[in-house]
Amino acid sequence: MSTPNSPIGPAAATPMSTAATAPEVLFDDVSKFYGEVLGVNRVTLRIPPGITSLVGPNGSGKTTLMNLMAGLIHPDRGVITMRGLSPRHPERLMRILGYATQYDSAPRGSTGLDFVTTGLILTGFSSAEASTRAQAALHRVRMAEASRRKVASYSKGMRQRIRLAQAIAHDPDILVLDEPLNGLDPLVRAETIALFREYAALGRHVILSSHVLQEVDIISDQVILIANGMIIAEGQIRSVREEIHQHPSQFVIRCRDASRIASLLFEHDHITQIKMQDDRLGLLVMTRNRADFSRALTRISLAGHTVESIVPADENMGALYEYLIGGDR
Amino acid sequence: MTNAARLRQVWTIARLQLTRVFFSKRSFWVYLLAFFPAVIFFAHGVEVKFKRDRYTSRVTPSSVLDAIRAGDSEGDVLRQAPGPVSDERYRPRRRRRGPDAEQQRTPDRRFLAYWDGSKRWELNFEDGILQTKRARPLNDFEEDRQVYAGVFQYFYLRLAIFFGCLGIFMNLFRGEMLDKTLHFWFLIPARREVLLAGKYLAGLIAAVVIFGSGAALSFALMLWPQDPTALQTFWATDGLSHVFWYSAAAALACVGYGSVFLASGLLLRNPIIPAVTILFWESINGILPAMLQKLSVLYYVEALCPVPPPMDSNAPLLIRLLAAPAEPPTAAFAVLGLLALTALVLFVASRAVRNIEVNYGVE
Numbered sequence: 001m002s003t004p005n006s007p008i009g010p011a012a013a014t015p016m017s018t019a020a021t022a023p024e025v026l027f028d029d030v031s032k033f034y035g036e037v038l039g040v041n042r043v044t045l046r047i048p049p050g051i052t053s054l055v056g057p058n059g060s061g062k063t064t065l066m067n068l069m070a071g072l073i074h075p076d077r078g079v080i081t082m083r084g085l086s087p088r089h090p091e092r093l094m095r096i097l098g099y100a101t102q103y104d105s106a107p108r109g110s111t112g113l114d115f116v117t118t119g120l121i122l123t124g125f126s127s128a129e130a131s132t133r134a135q136a137a138l139h140r141v142r143m144a145e146a147s148r149r150k151v152a153s154y155s156k157g158m159r160q161r162i163r164l165a166q167a168i169a170h171d172p173d174i175l176v177l178d179e180p181l182n183g184l185d186p187l188v189r190a191e192t193i194a195l196f197r198e199y200a201a202l203g204r205h206v207i208l209s210s211h212v213l214q215e216v217d218i219i220s221d222q223v224i225l226i227a228n229g230m231i232i233a234e235g236q237i238r239s240v241r242e243e244i245h246q247h248p249s250q251f252v253i254r255c256r257d258a259s260r261i262a263s264l265l266f267e268h269d270h271i272t273q274i275k276m277q278d279d280r281l282g283l284l285v286m287t288r289n290r291a292d293f294s295r296a297l298t299r300i301s302l303a304g305h306t307v308e309s310i311v312p313a314d315e316n317m318g319a320l321y322e323y324l325i326g327g328d329r
Numbered sequence: 330m331t332n333a334a335r336l337r338q339v340w341t342i343a344r345l346q347l348t349r350v351f352f353s354k355r356s357f358w359v360y361l362l363a364f365f366p367a368v369i370f371f372a373h374g375v376e377v378k379f380k381r382d383r384y385t386s387r388v389t390p391s392s393v394l395d396a397i398r399a400g401d402s403e404g405d406v407l408r409q410a411p412g413p414v415s416d417e418r419y420r421p422r423r424r425r426r427g428p429d430a431e432q433q434r435t436p437d438r439r440f441l442a443y444w445d446g447s448k449r450w451e452l453n454f455e456d457g458i459l460q461t462k463r464a465r466p467l468n469d470f471e472e473d474r475q476v477y478a479g480v481f482q483y484f485y486l487r488l489a490i491f492f493g494c495l496g497i498f499m500n501l502f503r504g505e506m507l508d509k510t511l512h513f514w515f516l517i518p519a520r521r522e523v524l525l526a527g528k529y530l531a532g533l534i535a536a537v538v539i540f541g542s543g544a545a546l547s548f549a550l551m552l553w554p555q556d557p558t559a560l561q562t563f564w565a566t567d568g569l570s571h572v573f574w575y576s577a578a579a580a581l582a583c584v585g586y587g588s589v590f591l592a593s594g595l596l597l598r599n600p601i602i603p604a605v606t607i608l609f610w611e612s613i614n615g616i617l618p619a620m621l622q623k624l625s626v627l628y629y630v631e632a633l634c635p636v637p638p639p640m641d642s643n644a645p646l647l648i649r650l651l652a653a654p655a656e657p658p659t660a661a662f663a664v665l666g667l668l669a670l671t672a673l674v675l676f677v678a679s680r681a682v683r684n685i686e687v688n689y690g691v692e
């Protein structure tokens with residue numbers, strides 16, 4: 001367990017001044033294990049204000065990262081700083097952080113209004129102010145009408161919105177939202193996105209997660225791709241997209257005249273590396289462009305060279321990138 | 330944030346938590362435990378009242394009963410006092426005829442009871458001759474108070490408050506983990522220690538109210554059928570101090586067990602393990618070395634009980650030791666000792682609460 005205080009001791013002690021100069025969300029070499037199971041591994045991130053999307057398939061570690069940000073779980077190693085505050089200090093952090101979790105639960109028997117108001121009362125608002133703010137937040141997510149009904153009777157999308165209302169009700173600087181667009185119909189989705197933009201325009205952090213890149217790519221200022229608990233790409237959407245496209249794929253080619261084929265392949269720009277296998281009957285080829293690579297191989301075999309088999313050497317990674325990019329290549 | 334503001338936070342948390350503690354379906358059985366003895370004392374009270382009502386129609390003057398002596402015959406007695414309130418006869422059956430049948434024969438017995446308006450007279454005949462005669466109040470206040478002392482120590486302290494606090498306090502965090510609602514509490518701008526204090530306070534209020542009223546109601550129902558003059562004497566002498574010490578013992582038991590189960594709910598996932606361990610520890614407390622005895626809730630709270638519970642002096646030494654420590658502490662020491670023990674346990678809990686994580690299992 002790491003020490004409760006971040007190593008940037010003075011930062012934690014004087015949050016306001018630090019927040020003014022460096023309002024960033026920082027992960028420094030953070031790892032989290034659930035017993036034997038890897039949650040996230042050696043994550044280092046620097047997230048500036050704006051809309052940031054965490055994208056990765058189910059089980060990739062998105063929720064783990066968000067729970068770490070909110071201090072619901074603690075890292076096994078590494079340090080997290082949220083706009084200068086440690087997640088170990090909820091008393092301070094929760095004033096500037098709103099978190100809509102993916103947990104689909106609400107205290108039994110409470111109405112939407114109770115639910116949001118209670119959160120505000122616990123935050124320290126007087127009951128009058130809590131009720132005003134709760135109503136404003138519910139209005140903002142278009143839940144004003146349903147707010148007097150029991151949360152238990154809400155649809156999935158309504159619960160999603162009630163959690164969003166609770167997260168924004170105290171006007172936080174950091175909004176962390178776990179799959180917030182899941183289950184929303186197009187109209188509400190557009191409104192919700194407008195709300196994210198509004199928050200981001202004020203210099204705040206909006207950190208959301210999704211398992212589909214297309215869902216968030218146009219709205220995000222930056223994207224963080226995560227898979228198997230590791231960050232595989234981060235930055236602005238354009239560069240991330242390029243990074244994905246340029247990610248080298250590896251193939252093993254089995255063939256008779258391996259050295260001849262190797263020299264033919266080397267003429268292509270997209271080939272970054274070729275290794276001869278020990279039996280001199282196979283090549284390990286690394287390419288930056290799968291399509292060009294397959295065209296080149298077709299030409300080589302048409303020219304009379306026998307290629308016995310082509311096997312992707314890193315099928316899992318290939319499939320993952322394919323998945324992340326989605327259909328819009 | 331100032332400490333005053335933190336205290337307000339503790340209270341806000343406790344207030345919001347209270348509804349949950351009082352109306353949790355998961356701890357409904359706590360009410361059954363707390364009010365079970367009241368039902369029994371009520372039944373006993375009704376029986377006494379009912380008897381008294383029945384007897385008033387058959388009063389035999391005490392002068393008549395005084396005149397009856399041992400050695401009088403059944404017939405004589407019934408002639409002088411013809412209105413017994415009860416009459417029971419036991420005729421042993423003779424199973425075997427044989428040479429020694431006469432020697433083994435048990436006598437015919439008859440019990441007559443009379444009511445003189447305040448006492449019940451019990452007359453015991455053998456083979457038609459009065460053997461013994463004694464007068465007793467219909468209801469023995471002394472005895473009833475001892476019964477209450479037993480119920481209080483063996484039922485309330487060792488069983489009901491123990492398991493009740495287990496249910497209430499272990500659920501404060503564990504229950505929210507099961508319901509997947511713990512993260513709401515962790516997402517409020519409060520120190521974890523403040524959250525712990527708020528939840529503990531809520532549990533404590535609930536436990537003291539539930540078990541306090543259960544024990545108080547039982548006490549009231551124990552007093553209910555007693556003779557009014559005896560009651561007057563009781564209130565003029567020991568009454569208030571008994572009520573005070575019983576209340577103190579019940580409240581402090583909640584304070585102590587509450588902290589213990591709050592801490593074990595934070596440190597362990599399975600409630601059975603701490604329950605069994607602590608129950609075992611508390612029950613062998615009487616035979617532990619003096620130093621270890623002090624690490625027990627029962628050791629302190631039993632010392633506060635104003636009336637020793639009934640204990641057969643023929644009971645084996647081990648049982649007697651298990652039931653009561655050899656050297657009970659003084660009241661002041663018991664109160665301070667219990668509070669110190671609680672503070673220690675709560676300190677451990679406050680360390681643990683900082684490190685707990687929301688873990689609802691894999692989604």
Ligand SMILES: Nc1ncnc2c1ncn2[C@@H]1O[C@H](COP(=O)(O)OP(=O)(O)O)[C@@H](O)[C@H]1O
Nearest residue numbers: 034037038039058059060061062063064690691
């Ligand atoms: N409470 C938990 N106990 C054990 N393993 C967990 C727990 N929560 C998450 N995991 C595991 O950690 C990994 C990351 O999970 P998570 O962060 O929930 O992913 P995501 O939100 O991207 O779907 C997964 O392999 C998941 O099975």
Ligand SMILES: [Mg+2]
Nearest residue numbers: 062063102178
């Ligand atoms: Mg998730």
